[in-house]
Each structure stands twice: as C-alpha cells, then as structure tokens.
Amino acid sequence: MTEDLRPAVRLARRRFLTLTGAATAVAFGTNLPGTALGSGGSGGLTANPFTLGVASGDPLPDAVVIWTRLAPKPYEPLGGAPYKEVGVDWQVATDEHFRRVVRSGRATARPEFAHSVHVDVRDLQPGRHYWYRFRVDGYLSPTGRTRTAPAPGQQGGLLTLGVSSCQSWPDGYYTAQRHLASEDVDAVVFLGDYIYEYGISAAGGLRNVADPVPSQFRTEADTLDRYRLQYALYKSDPDLQAAHQNAPWITTWDDHEVQDNYAGTISKSNAPVEDFLVRRANAYRAYWEHLPLRGPAPQGPNYLLYRRFTFGRLAELSVLDTRQYRSDQAAGDGWKVDSEARRDPGRVLAGRQQTQWFLNGLNQSHTTWNILANQVIMSRMDLDPTASNLYNMDAWDGYGAEQKTVLDGLALNRHRNPVVLTGDVHAGYAMDMKRDFADPASQTYGVELVPTSFSSGGNGVPVSANGQKFLDGNPHLKFVDERRGYSVLRFDEQQLQVDCKVVPYIDKPGAPISTVRSFVVEAGNPGLEVR
Template sequence: MAPTGRHRALAEHAFSPHDAVLGAAGRHLRRRRFLTVTAAAAALAFTTNLPARGAAAARELGGARISSDPFTLGVASGDPLPDSVVLWTRLAPEPFAVDGGLAQERVSVQWEVALDEYFAVVVQRGTALAHPEYAHSVHVDVRGLAPGTVYYYRFRTGSWFSPRGRTRTAPAAGADASSLKLAAVACQAYQDGYYTVHRHLAEDDVDVVFHLGDYLYEYAVNAAGGERRYTGITLPDVFNRETMTLADYRMRYALYKSDEDLRAAHAAHPFVVTWDDHETENNYAAGIPENDVPPEEFLVRRAAAYRAYWENQPLRAAQLPQGPDAQLYRRLHWGTLAQFDILDTRQYRSDQAYDDRPHAPGPESEDPARTLTGAAQEEWLIDGWQSSTALWNVMPQQVCFSRRRFDLTAEAAVSMDAWDGYPASRDRIVAGAKAAGVDNWLVLTGDVHVGYAFDIKDDFDDPQSATLGTEITCSSVASGRDGQEKPANWDTYMRANPHMKFYNGKRGYVRVELGRQAARFDFRTVSAVTTPGAPVTTAASFVTEAGAPGLKPA
C-alpha cells in the first residue's frame, strides 16, 4: 500500500495556483503536459549514460572463451503470431555479478528452431549478437513459421547449449480454431515463497501463459531469501536493498530467473507478459512515484525499470522502451476464436484518489477526467472491439475491473488503485464494449493475491441488471505467502458483492479453456509456498456459455 502524503505533496510541486480556476479537466491536462516535459528530461538523462547504441564500441567475445555455462537464466518464448514467435535468452555465466560475468563484450549466439525435441528436423536457424548494452539478452523474432504448430528451440554459444524450449504459433488468421487452453498467473514475490505454482504450470497442458504483472518486486531480499530460508542458500548483499538503478533491476531479474521452476514454466510454454506496479515501484501512477521524490527523478528510475523489463522478457522490438516510455499494450489473435487486448494500466493512469487509501466513491474518484488507461489506449481498445471478428474478446490486464465493496455499509470503501477508483474510465470501457456488441467478454486480472470470479454487471448497484461478461482474477504465484482458502473477510466480501461468485486466498493459477460453445475456468491452488513441493488441486471450476454471459459451477 502506498504511504500517505505523497499525492498531495506532488500536486503542490507540479501545479500552479491557476489550476484552481481550470477545474478537474484542466488539472488533468496540466499534469499530462508537466509529465511530458519531465519524461523528455528523463529520457535524455537515461540515454546519455549508455554506451553507444548498436554496441559499436564493444569487442566481440568468442563463445569458446566462455568457461562456464552462460545459459543460467534459461530460455523463453512469447507473443505467438500465426507465422512468428519471439525467442529469448540472456547470457550470464555469473548471474549474480553486475555484468553477468561477460564485462562489456558482445557475444555471438546461434539459435535454431525444430519440429522435434531432438532437433532432427530443424526448420530455421540463425545467429544473433548478445550486446552488453542490453545485458547480453537475445531477442529473436523468428518469422516464416507455420501457423498452429508446436516448435522446439535452443541457443548455443561456443560449446554451450541452452536448455530446450517448447513453443507454438497461433492459428492462421481467419482459422476457426476449436479450442484454446491458456493459463493466467501474477505476483511472484521471490522472498514470499517457492515457485511451486510454476512447477505445476510447467507440467500442465496449456497453449499459452498470460503473466498479468508483478513479475518481480522492488523490495529488499535478505541473505536467506525470505521464506526460502530452507534451501540453505546465502544470497549476496546486493539484493538486500530496494531496486533503484538499471543495474539493480537487471540483478533482480537474474535472482528471479535463477529459480528452476520459473525457468521450467518459460521453457514449457510461450508467455504473453504485461507489467503492473512492482516491476518499477509499488502503486506508482504514470510519472507519479510512491514517495515524495521529484517526478523527473522517478522517471529516470522508471526508464531503468522499463528497460530491464524488456531485456528480460520475450518481447518484440516494438516494445523496446524509449527512455521512460514503452508501448506495452498490444493485440494478439487465436484465429477467429479469441482476440486478446493486453492492457497497460500503470503507465498512463491518473493519480490515485484519496491518497490511495480505501475510500467510498466520491467527487475525487468520480471525476470524469480521470483515466486508468490513458485516452490513446482507451480509443485503441474500443476501436479494436469494433473491428473484432473473434468469438471471445479477452482483456488481460492488471487490477480488479469489477466493483469490489470492502464492507456492508451504504458507503462502503473500495480500492482507489483498481478500476473502482476510476469509475468514469470503467464506464467508458463498458459503454465501448456494449456499443461494439461484444457478446463474450472475458477480463483476466492479477494484482490482488487471491482468486476471484465475477459477473461483470451493467450496473453493479443492481444485481438484477444485465451480465455483460466475466472477470477471472488469478491468485499469486508466491506473494502473500501461503494464504487461506477462506480469508477472514470472505463472508463480508461475498455478501457485499453479489456478482462475486468465487473467492479463494490460496496461491495458484487459473487455467482457462475457450471453446466454440463455452469457456471453462479452473482455479488451481497449492496448499503452501513457504515449503517446497506442495501438490496442486482444483479449488473450483466454472463455465460461461458463449452468447449467454454469467458464471455457473462446472
């Protein structure tokens, strides 16, 4: 949760007294202009501290000279298209060293894609350079693949081979795919527990994984690794501080990707990723930091965090940040079965209302100028629905979309960090979905460390109003430690929110199967993450029929 005081102090720093005359919309616009200026300053400060782009100054290190395994952080693939998928790795023979053990030298890396796990039928191969400017990460956008096909891939440098990865392409555009199995995960604080959820996910039969944010946390990790103390591993002091610099964020990704279960999940399935707040800083809003630091200083930090995120994820060049800015929202398709509109609800949002504390809806949160997506992303989303020919329109994003009242009073508090704190923004999205005739609308959500299933209502104040779609919130991979099947507020939440059909506080993931007739949702949970090896069970299953929104027990 954000501390008090940071929003008001920043407002005093950013705005002139003339804002009082402009009103809410004027304050919103003035803030955007202010942040544009500071973003440009941050971009200049960030890029001028980097070596020359393209690594022209870096000498090349032959793979034969690398004396220990450089593929310690594993492999990954992502963003499958009908003819393409992104392959990723990052070289780090010394993963907990600032330079990964490769100093400022670039390294030639070979890659190959095959139809079989033994690489007897290789369909494509090539060479890429791992540049020190990008933390020796490699992003290969392999084109010319066959649609709807499973592939295997690997990397090599010198005598070292990476682990084998398995990926797949999407069906051809316009293909009437009959089904899609996906998983949704989020929130994996390393210090809160083991990645048992990822181990089970690696073994599950899904086509693609959506990671909905909080891939890492900026908080300090002590020498024992927090709840991972049972491993007996002693971590270096470099992790026992909050991430602030580019080196800090790169090192933190190395720590997270040192986990064998996370590496296994990436190697088993293509991922589609989007960020929330902790990849940068808790509960930041656009260019507004959690604490009372100058916005231009925070944007330098955001630039570092965004760059490290891209370096460590299977993302295309289109998502490469420019200073503190990156376009992470994007659209993918699975034939005519599903359209995926992946949102970014952090980078463009208005400041949280009421000091980011739970609060009843009021004039500050209900200001019609407030936005969670920003105007450009909102327009892009609604335009995409207007042109969609998909049976299911899926919106993977970060924070709870549906109304979530915290108590039973008439003026119940709601979250100011979720869509409840931006009701006008939510109303515009709902109106856009209705105008576009989106019949089978599915929202996938992370952030809250619990599993929820919601009916999205036309009017959340009227339980009898039309159901417009379904929201499924996955629990966390580890954040919040073990959790409880029925949290202490379970009865209150279920009574206060009649559109909430399920609530479970254990760690886990959601498996979704989309079909032509219906969608099925399985909440997969583990009994514990503070000790390794817990089994996975299905806590509950629901279905919603195509053309007849509304959750029913499976």
C-alpha cells in the same frame, strides 16, 4: 506518448544530460539487438552462460519471439559476461531432437542490453509446436517448446491458456510454476508483478534458504544494475524456468516492476518527476531485457506495451498497460468512500488513447471470444457491505469516469463474449459483470476472472475475513480463494471452461496441485455457471 506526459519527459531528458554513471547512460541508450550475425565472435565465456534459462513469447500465426540472456555469474555486474558483443547461434525445429531444423541464425548479445537475446523468428507455420535452443562458445542452452497462433480466419479449434500473476520471490517457492510447466497450454498470460522491487533478506523471506541471499539484494531496486539483479534472482528459479520452457508467455506489467502503486510519472514517495522518470527508464529497460518481447526496446522512460493477439476466429486477446499513463490515485490512495475526485472525468487509468484502441478493437472484432488481459480489478468491488461503500483507489473503481466508459463498451459488446482477466489482489476471484453491480437481477454482459497469484501473499487461506467481506458486499462475486496457484482457461466455439487451481502451501517445496472450483461460460450467454 500521451500529451500530458510530454513536459515531464522533456524535463527528464534535460536532467539526463547532467547525469553521470553507466546505469543511467545505458537506460537511455537506443541500440537494439537484432538477428544479424554478431560481430563480436567468441564471447570468451568460461562458464555456463544460460543460468537464467530460455523463454518464448508473443506468438503470432507466423512468428514467435525466443529469448535468453548470457549470465555465467548472474549476481555480478553484467551477469559476469565481458563488456563486448557476443554472437549467439540459435535454432528452431519441428521436433524436440532437432532432426528437422527449420530456422536458424546468429543473434548479437550486446552488453548495453545485459547480453539479452531477443530473436523474432519469422516464416513459421501457424498453429503448431516448435522447439528452440541457443549455443555460444560450446555451451548449449536448455531446449524450449513454443507454439504459434492459429492462422487468421481459422474456424473452430481449442485455445488453452494458463493465467496467473504476482510472483514475489521471498514470499515462497514457485511450486505453482512447476505444476504449470506440466500443463498442455497454448500460452501463459501473466498479468503483472513479475518482480517486486523490495530488498530481500539473507534468508530469502519465507523460503528460508540455506545459502544466504547475497548482500547486494538488501536494498530496494531503483538503478538499472539493481533491477537487473532482481530479475536474475527471480529467473534463476528452476520452476519458473520450467514454466517458461513449456509454452510462450504473453506478459504485461503492473506496479512492482517499477515501484509499488506508482501512477504514470508519480512515484509512491512523490519524488521529483525528473528523478522518477530516470528510475522508470531503468525499470522498463530491465523488464524488456528479461522477457520475450519484440523490439523496439524501451526508449528512455516510455514503452508501448499494450498490444493485441488473435487466435483464428476463436479468440482475440488485448493486453493493457494500466500504469504508464494513469493519473495519480484519488484521495491519497487506499480504500476510500465515494468522492468527486474518484469520479473526476479528467483522471484516467489506461489513458484515452489506449482506451479508444481497446474499444475500437472490440467493436471491430470477428472472434467468438474477446479477452482483456488487465492488471487491476475492473468490476465494482465494495469492501464494506453497509451503505458507506469503500472503493479501492488503485483499481478501476478509483477512476470512475473511465471505468464507466470501458464497462459501457463491454456491455454494448455483450454478443462478443467479453472475458476480463485480472491480477494484483493475490487471490482467486470469479465474478459476473453487471449493468448494475448492486442488483443481482441486472443484466450480465461478461465475466471477470482473477486467477490467484503464483506466490505473492505466502501460503494463504481459502477465505480470509476480508474475502468474506467481499462475498457479503458484492453479489456478483461468485468465488474467492486466497491460496497460491493459477487458472487454466479452455475456449472453444461453444463455451469457456475455467479451472481454478491452488497449492496448499509454498513455504516449502513439493506441494500438490488441486482444482478447487470449475466454471463454465456459454458463448452467447454471459455469466458463470458452476461446473
């Protein structure tokens, strides 16, 4: 925990002692599901509990997390499961027919964690596929496929990542996830906004569903039960389930998992800090419950999400959290002209501890490629191509001093081939990272890739008026496409190939996928080249 958060957290804990209600009590609980034999025996489930699918994530050379949640009636409290512990059997095999089961056991699905199951499966072989499944009360889950990371120090090879972000359910169908499920990727990197906290209309927005969305979804999520409902709706989508079943996911959050544009302990509505931290605790708990993350679970309103993954000697992936520790946005948020507040060295986005962790790791890395999974645009982006300059106060541009620290650190590690992956903007961008972003002749030290959103933003267009403004005002920006989709990144020792993929519409299902642009980045020669 950073020093400046401690007084606010203590305040929230004092306030918690005066609060009542099951949702608040559960949000601050500390019991952690494990892989020991469950003491609850039969769960007494009378309907299929695997309505939210299965998933895996956070692959290591010898381990991977497998996940499910028991929810026979996902839109009811606790997913329609009884308020008691339930033993869940799990298996991991080297073949999809489970002829060779190599790991198995029983996990305990606990009601205080919404009967979610997180199994950290250990002692696996590096760099290979596995298949996994769960069973409870005679019900068998779908089969998921996962993959471990290569062995430490392994030379060469190929790393293939699917990358996207921002999947607002009412903004349209998850057609992109269905196509991603057919890609042969080693892992999916998801860059934030897994859910949106907003209420949902009966028609389900652009989905215009035949069966009305239940009335409990009309209000914005702020309690633990309401966040759980939002995840249940999103995760009930068969295309999202298919994408999770195909490969392990490495996830981070942005703002909408809690509240739009929140900053650390500051809410969008400037609610009292102690009240907002209760909401943040609820949101963080629900996030952990619904994604394949290792323990420990969030402790109240705090969760250590930033972490690092290594893929042999080929690539290292550092995952950032740019919401939990940030200072409030400068100048009231939005797009604003330059100011002293924007450049104030006391204001932070990632926070000093996390920034130092990332830069230390980068300085000590021995891999060919160094990838940063990041939520908001890190490079300079000017919305106004005239001399006035307009910067996004919610992105790294709004935190100029810390932005300079990180960009200088990347520039000093040009030989380590830095690649920044970014979400948030509901568009596909590709840009060179420059010593001087205003000078096209300035040294390039890395690339920033912004795969477009899975669904947020609706159908989209190839290039909007604002997209053209970005192209006109930012010479380092090489590509803009504002339709929905994802990118596939293929790393080897010589180069990175980037394929930007989009679908033409998402307001109805069945859209085809196409590659609209491909780039190559040569190892040792930073910069985007059109393939």
